[in-house]
Amino acid sequence: MQPLTRQQSRTSIFSWWSDRNPGLHGPTINLHAATKPLLRFMYHRQAAGFIEKNRGEALSNELLQVLSSYLGYKYVSPSTNLIVLQELDEKLRSSEESRRVMVDDPVGLQLVVEMLESPFPEVRHLTCTILGHLVADESTVFAALLNFGMKLLLLICDDDDKVAEEANRAFSEGIRFPSVVQAFRDTTLLDGILELLESSRPSVRVQACTILGQFAIDTSIASTVVQKFGMKLLLLICDKDDKVAEKATWAFSEAVRFHFPSVVQAFIDTTLLDGVVDLLESSRPSVRVQACMILGQTVVDTSTASTVVRKFGMKLLLLICDRDDNVAEKATWAFSEAVRFLSVVQAFRDTTLLDGILELLESSRPFVRAQACTILGHFMADTSTASTVIQKFGMKLLLLICDKDDKVAEKATWAFSVAVRFPSGAQAFIDAQLFERVAELLKSSHPVVRAQACMILGHFMVDTSIMSTVIQKFGMKLLLLICDKDDKVAEKAMRAFSAAVRFPSGAQAFIDAQLFESVAEQLESLHPFVRAQACMILGHFMVDTSIISTVVEKFGMKLFLLICDKDDKVAEKAIWTLCVAVSSPGGAQAFTNAKLFDPVSKLLRSPRPFVRRQTCILLGEMVVDKFTASTIVQNFGMKLLHLIRDKDDKVAEKAMWTFSAAVRFPSGTQAFIDAKLLGSVSELLESSRAFVRTQAFTILDHLAAEKSAVFATLLDFGIKLVHPIWRTQCTLDRSDEDDKIVAKALWTLCVAVRPLSGAQAFVDAKLLERVSELLDSPRPFIRGQVCTILGHLAIDKITVSTIVQNFGMKLLHLICDENDDVAGAALWSLWEAVRSPSGAQAFIDAKLLDRVSELLDSPYPIVSMQACTILGNLAIDKITASTALSNFGVKLVHLICDHEDNGVVNKAMWAFSEAVRSPGRAQAFLDAKLLDSVPELLESPRTFAKTQACRLVGRLASHRQIPAVPQAILESRIYVQLVNLLLDEDSYVIHAAVYALTEISRPFSGRKAVIDARALDRVPRLLGSERMIRDRGNELLESLFRHGFVPTNMYPSGSQPH
Template identity: 30%
Template sequence: MDPLTRPHTPESAHSWWSDRNPLGPTISIHAAAKPLMRIMYHEQVRTFIKKNRSAELSRATMDVCFSYLAFKYISSATKLMILKELATRAKGEKDARIMVQAIVLQWQLIVKFLDSSDPQVRLYTCSILGTLASYYDSTTWALGICPRIVSLLSDEDMEVRDSALHAIVQLSETPDGAQAVRDTKIWEYFPVNLDSSNSQIRGYICTILVNLSNYQVENLPKLDSSDQDIDARRRAIYALSKISYWSEGAWAAHKATEYVAELLESSDTEIRTWTCQTLGNMTLHGVTSATQLGFELCTKIVSLLRDDDKRVRDSAIMALSKINRSSGGADTVAHITILKELTEHLNSSDPGLRQFTCSVLGNLAVSQYACFAKLNYEPCVRIARLLKDRDVEARGSAVHALLMMSYWREVAQIVGAQVVKYLPELLSSSNAVTLGSMCEIIGNLVLHTSTSVLDAELCVRVVSLMSHENWGVRRRAVHAVATISRSRQGAEMVRGTTIWAESVNSHAVYWENLAVRESASLILLGSKSYMRIVFLLRDNDIQVQRCAVYALSKMSHWPDAAQAMAETKAVQHIPSLLSSSDADTRRWTCEMVGNLASNGSLNTSEELSTTVVSLLSDDDKDVRKSALYALARIADSANGAQAIRETSIREYFPGLLKTPNPGVRRLACNLLAKLVTRDITSPGIIPNFVEWKLHECLQIVPLLSDKDIRVQRQAINILSTLSSQPHGAQVVIDAGALEYVPGLLSSSDAETRRLTCEMLAYVVDHKFKLDGKLCARVVVQLGDEDEEVRLGAILVLSKITRCRDGARTVGDTKIIEYVPNLLDSNNSRSLICETLGNLALYQALPYLTKSHQIQIPTRLREDNNTRESIDLREWILREVGKL
């Protein structure tokens, strides 16, 4: 008997009357019965599930489950229990197939649960439908459930969203399911899920993209020209254009490239359009490139630029722009056939096509400018004509293309005269990008031709742009003026303009861009102009003061400019500038101090050094770095190093050496190395840095494994210098520096290996012993490809072998294998002879093979002038005689 069936209840006259004629207050027996019914049915279902759990799922069992799910008096908790059980059962293939047979007829009932207010009900319903999708493929079924499941991708419950994604993965693995998924709003959910931090969600999305692309690619090879097949291909390539928008989808659809050539020749405009879109997306994501596509296919895309349909032309433009930037793109576009075609498009009536063509040819000029000579530079001339194009975008693209081309002398000479004709109008543009580009073009034209291309009016306009409100325009205008002023004629032209004189005398903010190139700036500025800039250092406007400091910091890089600044007494303002409340002012003042010291234009005092050292604790990291740069430059001179030694700089090094910024660590090591070296090389001064304590040395040793190779070198240099003194060598060993030696000797950097050998030589000098493994590692360096490293290793070994224990340690290595080649070198022969002599003296010479017995004495006879060689040769000959 089915659980929901019950025995027939006989009619009763008493019951009939009492039910229809209530007297007084009563309660509804049906209202009281409904909760009881839900409890009873829940218990029935629990018992039923428990009873059948061990048995195989049958159609009858499924019918009972459906009867409960369809009954309105069954509670949500009961239905959830049933769905949970079905979701568990669906994991088994046999039970899943039974469920499919039942659900196919009742799928609309199951789908309704996707709208349940209970997230757990939605969760298990998704799970069931997704699992069963692997066993049943039907268009009706897929179309019925796909939209509902896809809509759950925006569900507020995360577990429901995950379950929905998993279900879509299962659905998309069948042809009908993939088609149904494609026709939903699934595309809207890709961006957010592809960016998810959850790797499982990203994996689901990628799998869906792969499944969709596979079934769409299958529709591409249909060669029949019937309307039905063309429509199928159109829908397939449209889907692929969507899928390939994302990197994961583009890689999933990579097989589509096999059919691109045929699709581009399709008579259907939409197929041509979406094929170009797909190809552009795949190229963008690196799935294919111009090299892989080949010249013929690229030529077909170029031919679509003449297509009658604008959508096809726009898509072809997009595809070509991506291909042009891909591997081999420049070489392909530079082919004379394609170049001719693109040149013709510069005269197109379509402004978008003119703009695109200028962009492609401009990019081509970066690496393949010589290709324009094949067409007698006709593309360059036509682009120059587009400087008067009525379309703003096309004109802007022409300006950019000419900028790229003007870097090359040949092109600049061809288009120079024509470009100059349009300069007055272009230099009056309100577009900052155009103004900046034109300034740079002018600089390039002057550089490759002469200042004769400019007249006084144009020169005035360029100079006036040095005070433009846009920073980029100001910077490029300064570049143009600096280039013009490289010749005396150009400098006189600039200085002769009224606006130049007014600018120099004013508080113009363009000084911040005067990053002067070479000392030709003196021709332009003159000593009076320097005095005017220095005068601005006292300005009350903090911005003007900052700009003046920046300008001087850049100028001080050049020796002539640094000397001119010293003569204008700019150094008198340095103490107050270092104490400025403006971080940029402090930063650039430190840079100026460093440059002046480097050029010998600054007499460093202890007071100035103390001020700069105090900036090592500045709140601004850029100020701290610039202060470190200044101190490193000051330390290059004896007086400067002495001034720094008198400050409290030593307490800053632990923090500087631990900073995460490799540039700061490098500068700190550089400065410390100079100070340690100064302690040793300057007699009469009280040692300060060379007498480092163990805890201080422990700050340097970890830098031996620094990721920055330059920091590694500086650290080795410091420890090597410390090791040159007995106390320093002991501290270096106690700090564990020798533990890093094997790794340093294995470095790919020859300088690192050489410096490591130098440090070991100092350590051994002070009678410190190296163990057998370390000695063997040094011996390996005798075969190093770098001669300086080999010489360093020989020096270490020659010093080790000066005592009996050291000689025996080296004698136990494979040193004898490297001896013949080392004896061939004039540079290493003396040291290797000394080493072998020491080994012979202490009877630690390794066993000589027959080959060695012949090779070594033969090579020694070639160097009879070396006393060690004669003694060693005689000793070896005696030893050979004993064998």
């Protein structure tokens, strides 16, 4: 219906008034003026009602026709336009189909587009938003821009900033798509952008540049952008407004960036390069910066690089000297981009640019000199140009290494280091006779210069072909510089030296140059720093296995003497060098061959704690295999044991570390026993120092962990291990050290009883009596650890019966311990005991079941859970299962049905289920007449209990090889309850019930009983359920009709299997 279609009105009852006033000429009010507001109100009310009635529906042709008609009527108020546009905005935003409807209706679309000319900013803004939805959709963007693209462009110049911003956003949304490029070519939109670029408003020019930049991303139109707008953009780079200049540069950069070589060629083929020349000569630094950036981006291949260098090379070199550092930096970057290509080298040769670089190197400004070095460094990176650059600029660069400005020196050194990485560059360096200049630099009075010279030599050391020459010429000077007073010089010299001796050829060249004598002299220097550096040099030689024997034989004794040096740094470096030697392949053997063990013994007796500690570290590093382990224990075992009692804790700690490293190997442990050192450990245990006693227990830990030594360890030290625990358990005034000793002793006992031989040795040493007393300790930690020890003893078949008989009752009491860790350890011990048949039988013989019965009745859920766990383990063994189930089966059922705690219910059900997991236990289950309790579980209100009861019946029925099982199940008529459970609301219960019925129906008698229980009536419901139950239902059908026909009406529509 069209808006306000005229309808027949009713006759007014008040018309008599005008009939009775014939003298009144004309209306008393302006009816035309009164009609317009009334029409606007009525249109608004009608439009609002129509929108409310159709809210939520997708836009259709009919809806669009009605809604758009309001926009085209002149007596509609702006508020009515807004609610109509808001409704269209809502529908177009959420539906792609609605956007297609809008584009396909030219009349409706045109009425919306006309709203762009509304005098009200709110209407124009909302219209831009609506049209933006059409532009943002790839399926409608082409048609949309063809229709109203120019109008959107014009609105970017709108006086209202919000409207202009929304128009720009809508336009930007569209130009993301490739199809838009064709739309621009087919229309006059590009001309519209040209008008925007010439706008007097900076914000408009910024938006125009932004649009062009987004277009330039597409390779198919980038060339057009450069040709049509290039000069305009170049002019805008000089714009007074910085934002305009920035956006213009960005747009230009997007067009000529290295992704599009064809666009760059279009740039070069036009007269735009002349425009860049003008930019480079601009008085504004920001413009010169942008021009340099454009040139850098145009360098995409060899042809463009040569063009840029020939046309702009000299200007760029001049700009490197620009007063503005940003300009100079960008000019250097553009130049560096060009010199990456080989063709540019020829361009440099054909011009006077090399002379220009020479002038830059001689500039009075440090920044310019640094930039010139950077450019040369890029030339050096190419093997074909490195030799040319070195010949022409080598001497200048070497002089700049001595520059007062650190950055210049650093850049010059970097340029040199780039060159000498290649063999051709290194050879050119030699051919240019620059080595003599390097020798002068090494003698410079400036530490920075000496350090840079060392860096250059370090780069030469990488090339094995000239390494020997460098070492022969500069080896002695480097050795002297390693001892330089300046730390940086010494560091760089050492790094250069290290680079050489990493290679076998370098080490050999060092020997051939007879430099070892100089190292020997440095080891005897009066200056501690020199001695320390000499040790470092030898340390680097120790890595080479081919000369390690020579180095150890020549310098080993001197290094040992330096361990006693008064200066700690020298001693540390000496010990580091020796440690590097003994940890290298063949190093320990070289020590043995050089007979250097005698100095070690003397060092261990040194009066200086530092020396004793460092010697222990050296011995620890020597323990690398079973041979060195036994050698260390045989030669130094007693001395190390004495050092464990050293007054200096750090010495004792390092001695302990060395000893531990040795006895980790079986050969070291055996050597310990053969050397009869156990007596010394006994003395350590009786020391008055808690630290020493703790270390003694650590040694015993290592011995107890070795099967061959555990027996002797427990026999000799068993009582001594228990004694400190027993002594401190009742002591109220205990120190932290006492607690550490107790912990160490308990840990040692735990380690000892893990191997089977350790368990037997524990019993033979008569330690069980002392352990029994510890179970009554007031300290939870001791009780818990003792329970752990008993658990390890219970793993052994030989000792398990003894453990159960002697400690079973105490462990059962400890399950109720207030401390959770103690209760857990006691339960674990009992669990380990009753896992084996002999342990389970011993548990019953010890009449401990009565105590378990008390635990089951405990008011504490955790205690009842532990009791259920024990019963479950007893039920695992078929011999003890009958006894356990006959005594506690009914109690377990009551716990499952009545207990409030879910944890207790779960554990009780687990113990109950363990009884039917094997045929032997299933027979015990029947003998205990526990099948009579299952119906009660199946009727439990708890889902978990019903589910587990069904699974229990299923497992029991699976033992069909026992004739009594099927018969007992059929006599109990449990299958009837299972069939009823197929109607249960819980899917897990249904699944478990189907499983149980499937197992029952496998023998013929069971199959017949299940069918007679009307199980088939429930099957259609199963087959219509979720997949898990449907699969089980199919298995049940296969079992029921294994030898017969499956009725097709059992399957719901579409669910019958193929």
